[in-house]
Every structure is written in C-alpha cells, then in structure tokens.
Amino acid sequence: MPFLSSAWYVAAFSREVVADAPFARTLLDRPLVFYREPGGTVVALEDRCPHRFAPLSRGRLIDGALECPYHGLRFGAAGTCVLNPHGDGRVPAGARARCYPTRERYGAIWIWMGEAQQADRVPLPDFDFLDPERNVTSEGYLLTQANYQLSADNLLDLSHFQYLHPDTLGSDMMARGTVQSASEGDTVRVRRIMQGEMLRPFVGQAFGVPDGKAADRELDVRWQPPGLLTITVSVREAGAPPEMARVGMSAHWLTPETATRTHYFFAFGLPREMGEEGAALVQYSVEGLMKPFRDEDLPMLEAQQRAIGGRDFWSLRPAMLPIDAGAVRARRIMERLIADETALGDTAGIQAFEVVR
Amino acid sequence: MPFLSSAWYVAAFSREVVADAPFARTLLDRPLVFYREPGGTVVALEDRCPHRFAPLSRGRLIDGALECPYHGLRFGAAGTCVLNPHGDGRVPAGARARCYPTRERYGAIWIWMGEAQQADRVPLPDFDFLDPERNVTSEGYLLTQANYQLSADNLLDLSHFQYLHPDTLGSDMMARGTVQSASEGDTVRVRRIMQGEMLRPFVGQAFGVPDGKAADRELDVRWQPPGLLTITVSVREAGAPPEMARVGMSAHWLTPETATRTHYFFAFGLPREMGEEGAALVQYSVEGLMKPFRDEDLPMLEAQQRAIGGRDFWSLRPAMLPIDAGAVRARRIMERLIADETALGDTAGIQAFEVVR
C-alpha cells in the first residue's frame, strides 16, 4: 500500500536539527536532508544531488547554502542550485533538489510530503500541551522495524499493557476494563476505564497513588491521520471524585521510514506552572517508558512484521475482537484517504484530504 | 519446487521440547510452536496468533494452554482459542491456530505437515535401533544453510569421505570401492564395499581394528521419503568372516526449514545389553562426527547452495557419474511424490503418497 503524501508528518524533534550541520533522515522511503537557514528556519530537501546523486547531507553549510560533497554545487532553501563553481558557473537546467514544506512547532519539525503548494491549506494538528512556551516537555525516540500501522494498532488497544508490560504499565484488570471507541470525522477515540485497579509502582508513583491502594484509571487515546496520537491518562484513588484525578498527556507520532520501518516519536508535556515537579514527572515518564517500549513493544511489533512479511495485513484474515474496533477504524480511514489520493492523482491529493476531514 | 506435505518429518529431538516452556521451530517454511500438555503429549501449532499474528512461542503455558504474549488469548491442544480475557469473553470465529498431528518415537518428535486426518493412515518409518527402551542412543543436530536434497545427495554417495573427510571417515580406497544401488518401492539403497582398507584412527578405534591392520568395510545407506536415512557400517579385519564384523547404525533425518535451510538430525543407537561400552561408543560417534559434519560437510553444502542460487538443480545440467545413481533415484522419487501431491491437491495428497509406497 502506498503512503499518504498529503499530510503533515513529524520529521524530527527540533533539537535534532542543529544550526551548523545538515541532518539526514529517510521518510516515506525518500532520503531527505534537513538544515537550518541562518535565521533558524528549517529547510528540507531531497538528500540526493541532482548532478551525480551524492548525499547532500554529507556536505557543508556555507553562506546558508548546502554544498554537495562531491563536486561542490550549492543548494539553497528552495532546492535550487545557487552556485556552480565549475567553468563559466552557469547553473544547468534540472540542477534542483526537491524541496518540502516544513513547520516547527510542539518541539518538532513537521514536513508536508505531498504537493508543496497545498501545505498552506492544511493546518498542523493540535498538540498544545507540548507547546514549549507554556509547558515543560520531555521526548523519546525509537526506530521500529515494523510498519507504522502496527504501532497505531498497538497504541489504539492498550489492553496489551496487561500481557506485554505486566511489570510497569499493566495490571491484572486491564482486560476486564470497559472500552468504548468512536470516530469523529477522521479522528478515532478509544477510552478504556478500569475501576479498583491495583497499579504497578511505576504508574502509582507517577500519579501519586500509594502502594497497596486501589485506583480508578482511564486511558483516552485519540488518533488522527497519518499516525498522530494523544494519550490522556487520568488516575485517582478508587472511588475518589473525578476532579481529584491527576492527568498526564503524551503525544505519539508515527512516521514511516519505509513500509517496514517506523520513526516513533513520543513526548510528555505538563504546564510550566507545575514547576520542578512537572519537569521531574515528564522526565520520569519518558525515561521509565523507554525500557518497556524498546524491550517489549519493539520486539513484538517486529515479530508481527516478520509474520506478515510482504503481504497485505487483511490478506492474513486476522480474527476480530471488540477491542480492535478503534484500530480497525483507523486502518479503514487511512485506506480511504490513500485510495482517494491515488484516485485523484498526486497534484489533487490535497483536495481529497480536505474533503474527508 | 514445493515441499512434500503428506509425510512424517522429524520436528525436534524429544529432549528439545520440555514440560514448561514453548519451543519454536520453522519447518517447510512454516513457523511452528511446540509444547507439552500436562500428560506430556506434544502439541504443534502454527506459531502465529490468529488475532494479530504475535508469535505464540513467546507466550506462557497456563493450565495446559498457550497464552498469546500480546493480548492474552489462550490456545488449546487443537489450536482452538480456549480463553478470551477481554470484554464478554466470547471467542470470535476464526480465532484458531492451525494444529499439526505429532507422534513421539525413537527419541524424536514427528510431525505430519499435510491434511491432519490423513496422518493416522501412514505409519511412522522404522528406526527401531533408536527405540530408547531397548537401546542407548546419542544425538546431534546441525542447521545447514542448503536445500535438504543436497544433504541427501551427500549421504547417498559416501565416496566423498575420501576427499572431504580425509582425516576421519575417509581413506585412500573409497573411490575404488564397489558400489551398488537399488530401489525397493520408494526406498533407495546404496551399498559401498572396500576391501583391505587402511582406516583412519577415528573409524578404526570405533570398530576395534588395530592401527596398521587392513580392514573390510561396508557402508549401507537406506533412504526413504522425505529425507530419512539409515546408515549401517560393518567393519572387520581384512579377510575375516562376515560374522566377525562389528556393526554401527545411525539415523540421518533431514527436515527442510526453508527451501535453502535444513534441520539435520542424526543419532546413533546400540542395544542396552552392550552396557557401558555401547553407551561410550554412541557418544564417541556423535562427538567425533560433529566436527567433520560441521567443518567439512556444511561449508560444502552451503557452497553448493550458493552456486545453485534460486535455480532448479537440473537446470544446471550436472555431469552424471555412476556413483550418483542412488542420489538421482531419491531425487526422482521426491519429484514424483511432489508432482502427484500437487496434481491431486492438498486434501488428496495422502492417497498419492500411499499408492507409491
């Protein structure tokens, strides 16, 4: 299945692209190079010199332009060749690297992989709890050797906490929790509620529930295309009123590197008003989650990918459980968006996207 | 070329599948999981949860059932889902992992890869000299990165001892030995006789021929589909009457992991009446053979496989020698059995198999 082009993807965390060096990353099977203009604006270009296909990301930044490391052609922000050091210096037709629109927000660099002129018409999704002006945040990154939809499935059905993360995120009550899923436009929402749950210390400590006390926990997962999720966790002592709950929010951004590899960006944010405590908590969350994500989720996702191989997911006729409803909704939305984009052709892709939102 | 499905293959040595943990192995390109029921009976299932394709072999055994490590579905001996811990607990249609018939005999677990209901109609092959009740045995295992037929070729033409194993199994007289090959039904037999042979110490010691004494050696190889061999070696001092010969028997079981990888199981057995001496001898044989098998046969088989690549063996038009007669008979039998099975379809495969036996 092709990728959805006309969409905002997260390309990198802001801190990954520094001022004085190009940064290479492959997204949607396309090798890209990112660098910052003198003013700080991020430029994203195809990471392939149009002359002899050298990787521009191995070149130097000179006078705000990116120099090819092989023959010294220089490329500017729009991907045009701004200097040919050879002979009479004329720049040949076709000496142009494809340039992709970018935005920088929520501590991340966003990229539009479809037709450039359509990017302005689609707003970035909302992750205000990560706005660095008003929040303190912490971030993690993992490269997963599996299709990005398998990660979305994983996040849209958190019952797996009980079996895959029994010592950290899980409990013996996850499977018996109540689950609701719904979609609003192209957003899918899955809520899971556990009452009187004995939390593992990792979760209990984060939410201030003393060891040995039962808790009521709600997990609220919101997904939107192409793979952007917000997870809101509310925890209170069992039976306490809802306004006593402590709430944690995290973002989970899935960007395909290829059909079988995924950039997984995740981040926690809390209001700056929380001071030291908030800062400690977001750091605690990211550090504590890195281990189950890397040592438990990744091997599972990669084993799924190996089992699927090059085949279509549905061709294996997965058995369906009610807990899969959210993940299936999200898959169906992506299939429709991609089919629409394919039907309308690349240049019209954006219209299809807008109509369905 | 496809594999022969309707046949008994060796899946593992008995000791490989323990009581309290699942065991994963791929056979004929199918990932499988093996575990023991509380009574000890071995269950073989497709190693892929029908829900989201997680490897069941990473799960736990609970109450005699195998729990999926991702979402906790449990599967019983027939591959049916016996527990859905989610929601109302209903088990969805299609939540079933394919189950394969197994037998346990001769220190090994045997598996039937074709239609399950046909398994009862085909008896296991006879390897009575390995029956652990009456024999003391020793076993070895190697994974070979080559097609299983190349290993059968290897074992059906032991003239290679002289060139590939000159310091252990070979001698300068192997090539000049007399060779007879014949088939009875679908069994192929190759006998090779050397007279007045100066054995290498490894063989001389095993058969009690003093250093410096010539010996008469007979190698009798019997092959049957899909790749089950018995090798009987008889050795006596040169000129001694046949009844003075010492005889050693070994089994060589070839099970495809994939088209280009083979599970090679081998085992020696001697009657329990031989006591300590027999036990020492079977252990000596397996330990002594591991080195030439692994360091001399494997690299050769793997080099052959690389030379053949994805091509059909016959398309390379191998030159034919009289010593190849047995191996060629075995290849022709397999080709016929597979063609018959393919022609009749999977469900009827077993009939084709029985007719030709």
Added chain:
Amino acid sequence: MPFLSSAWYVAAFSREVVADAPFARTLLDRPLVFYREPGGTVVALEDRCPHRFAPLSRGRLIDGALECPYHGLRFGAAGTCVLNPHGDGRVPAGARARCYPTRERYGAIWIWMGEAQQADRVPLPDFDFLDPERNVTSEGYLLTQANYQLSADNLLDLSHFQYLHPDTLGSDMMARGTVQSASEGDTVRVRRIMQGEMLRPFVGQAFGVPDGKAADRELDVRWQPPGLLTITVSVREAGAPPEMARVGMSAHWLTPETATRTHYFFAFGLPREMGEEGAALVQYSVEGLMKPFRDEDLPMLEAQQRAIGGRDFWSLRPAMLPIDAGAVRARRIMERLIADETALGDTAGIQAFEVVR
C-alpha cells in the same frame, strides 16, 4: 544493463595467483578459479565443478590439475576432466568446466570473458609504463560496492579532488581549471590544467614543489573500454617551461565483480633508471592514495550506488555540467558496444567489438 563480454579485463595482480594454490575471484557475476600450471601459465576456469557444483577453488593442485574437493574429479588447463577416480574411471560427457583465455602482462593477469576463440584477435591494451622489465611499480587494490561506471565517472572528472580530497589531492583551484575532453575512436581523453595552484603537501612532495610555491598542474586522463584508465600528472613550478615538469603515470583498472561491486586495481610505474628514488616514489604514491581512495572515494561511490539502487543511471535524469563531458562519452561508448554485442549475439560479439574500435 549486461556486461561487455568481448573485452580484456584485469582479473588479478600477478602476485595474487601463486604457484601452489588456487585463487577464487568473481568477475562479471561469474565465480572463477585461477591457478598456475607447472610452467607458470595462469589457467582460469569456472569455479564450479560440473558434477555437483562444488567450488573448485577449495580443492588441491595435483600434478598440474585441480582436484574437486568434494568427489575428487580433476580438471586440466582447458577445463576438461582429466581424472575420474571412481569406478571404471570413465569421464562422463559434460564433465567440463568452462575455461577462459588469460594473458599475463604489466604485472597483472588479464582475462577474456567472451568467446574464447576471439581472444587472439584482440590485442591487450598498452600499459608499457608498468612493464616490470623496464619499470619499478607499486600496486593497490580496493573492492568497491558500486557499479564500475561510477568509478569511471569519478576518474574522468577530477574536479572532485577539490571537494572530496581537500587535504591531499585537491586544492582551491581545481574547479576553476580549464578542461578539455575529446574522443579518438573508443578512447576518451580529459585534460584539466591548473595554473598558479597551491598544492597540498602530499602532491607537492611527490613532484618536488617546495611548500609555499605555486605550481602549474596538468591532469591527463585516458579511458578505454571496458574500464581501463591511464592518468598522467605533470607538475612544475608556476611559469616554468613544460620540459621542467615532473611526470607521474598511473593505471586504473575497473573490473565488475557484479553489477554493484567493482574490483579496483591501480598501479604506478617509473623507469628503472630512476633507481631508489623512483622505487620510493611509486610506493609513496600508492600508500598515500590508499587513504583518500578508501576513506573518501569509496563511501561516495557506495552512497551513489545506494541512491541509484536497481534503477538505470539515466532514468534518474542527472543534471549535466560541462565537466561531465568525458564521463558521458565513456558511458555512451560502453552502451553502444554492449548494444552491438547483444544484437550480434555472444559468438559474434568480437566482431562488433573490433568494428567499433
């Protein structure tokens, strides 16, 4: 694109094929084995026993023939089986390994990969400055994981010295040098002249230009099919008369291992009359070049190959600069020669080759 068969390729340096052991190397996707007959003549055979496809290169040399390590067949200089040690010893029809014509000259073993009987009609190319009788030489070898044409492109446009080898071979003036390219028959020549150039110490020392003195440097590259280059470098102090220039010559021989891997042989030669100084200089050149070739050129060539993948070079529509003229000429010549050979079929390939030369 297929390879050009009817051409002399360098298979190895002479020293690589010793008297008493076979030598394995893959050329043009064909695994080959080389050995020396008792008189020293090099034999090149397909490295695959015609019997069961064992690699002959793992066998022994006995009585001037090569013994297969698996079943002991022996092969002589023409690739014919000269001994079958089995049974009645008859050699079966078809027991023949393909034999390739070879020559030994300029410190190298040359091989003809097309129809054998045509080899005599095509002379070896001229690399007299490497004739070991009259010259002292030094040699280097690298395996490049990229198509051989990318290496030819690299050598036919030495402007890359400035960007890829700034600390050794380059200078700030390379891009501004004057460049001429021309072809004579199937030979392509590219001359690049820099005047008043500040050389890096590595080059200055080799040509006797004191640090801090400007120089005039001329680089003269001659290419001929299938990938045989001579590079002549002339350096003198800036403004000195041409006869004051010191001149260094090197050969660069590109032989495809596969479509995406290249054997790169390079060698320097100076007249024996130069004595110790010449010997030191050719050694200095090879040793000094190994680092930029291996650490700068190879990663670039391999990155280009990854960017191209399995696609045709031209399908990526490379932007064209005047400096590419020589490389493009060479590519066009190869395309024509290969197209002619393909059109005429393998047996007639040589005629096509001769007509176009």
